[in-house]
Amino acid sequence: MTRRLSLSVTLTAALLATTALAEVESPDPIKLTTHDWSGQVITTTIMGEVLKKAGYNVEYVQADYLAQFAGLKTGDLHVAMELWETTAREAMDEAFATGDVVSMGETGMQAIEEWWYPTYMEEKCPGLPDWTALQSCAEAFSTAETAPKGRYLGGPVTWGGFDEERVEALGLDFEVVHAGTDAALFAELEAAYQRKDPIILWIYAPHWAPAKYEGKFVQFPPYSKECYEDPAVGLNPDATHDCGKPTGPIWKAGWKGVADKWPGAAKAIEAFKISNEDMGGLVSKVDLEGVAIDAAVAEWMTANEAVWSAWIK
Known part of the structure; x- marks a missing residue:
């Protein structure tokens, strides 16, 4: 049965x-x-x-x-x-x-992906969130490994993002260091935020991080498709990517x-x-x-x- x-x-x-x-x-x-x-x-x-x-x-x-x-x-x-x-x-x-x-x-969903810093960094880098402030206070974001250059913590290499191109095009005295994983990116933010250590990194939305942590996105020159394709467009006549990242769907x-x-x-x-x-x-x-x-x-x-x-x- x-x-x-x-x-x-x-x-x-x-x-x-x-x-x-x-x-x-x-x-x-x-x-x-x-x-x-x-x-x-x-x-x-x-x-x-x-x-x-x-x-x-x-x-x-x-x-x-x-x-x-x-x-x-x-x-x-x-x-x-x-x-x-x-x-x-x-x-x-x-x-x-x-x-x-x-x-x-x-x-x-609407996307934003951009350089982001905790609000406490404004004391060490007056003029933020305007990107031009980074030209004079890169060392405020330095670490032992990058000093005197500032350290920008990017997402995993597979995400793309053109951060190295932007640093070179805008003449920023920063070294781009890529997090190995998404989890590592936000673990480092958590650790730095708790100690109020210097940090500037790739943050994206929709995500919980912009809501949990007090901070701001850096305001770079406005994005345009031409800025990514034509060196003649933008602040640097000899380079592309001298502007912010695109936003959108x-x-x-x-x-x-x-x-x-x-x-x-x-x-x-x-x-x-x-x-x-x-x-x-x-x-x-x-x-x-x-x-x-x-x-x-x-x-x-x-x-x-x-x-x-x-x-x-």
Whole structure:
């Protein structure tokens, strides 16, 4: 009797699984890329779990932020859920121009990524947040390893960002040092902030850090596309990147074949939207409270079923 019941349950489960897959266009896995910061993994996991609810087979693939475009072009990777206007615009434009990668719309989040300092540094570097103050007080941000040059703590190398180019173009007496990981970046901020040690670093939003710590973004000359491409534009006639980073939407993009192979999934991905506030809260749960990403996503999905269920209708 027990064996028959077990067999019945197994057959029922198999039938349900077959039915779920029969409702989607292909049983092949949709490969969603994940990167090395919590917010991006949260965004991708939300999308992946919603697609699973619709019956799709989903695979999460770890990939470098900028190198992923090669896989998206060939179809070895299928969807990137967080492409920041601030750092990925050039890579997106190049990929879209090939026709092999297509935009899947905005995520609903607005991005800022820029040099940031704790407010207490204004005593050591009067004139901040204007960037020109850094020209005369770089040493205030120095460490034993960089003195007399100031130390700028950048994000992991894979994030891009053109910080070395900007330092050279604007003649800033700073050395760019890259954090190994997202976690290491914010661990160093926490340690410096508690001791009131000198620090200036890459901070981004949406994130919990700008809310938790008192500080400001440096005000560089306004960004323009021409400033990144034409040396004649900007303060330094011999160099590009002599301006601030761009700000703007966080985008989704995918392999051109997604809409043909999984049209229902493509519509769901295009419908995905989340706010800076919601994402900041999720990242805070994960990074500050130690909640597992899967648990934080599950909690959000329970509380927002009306939102995500509309994506897969």
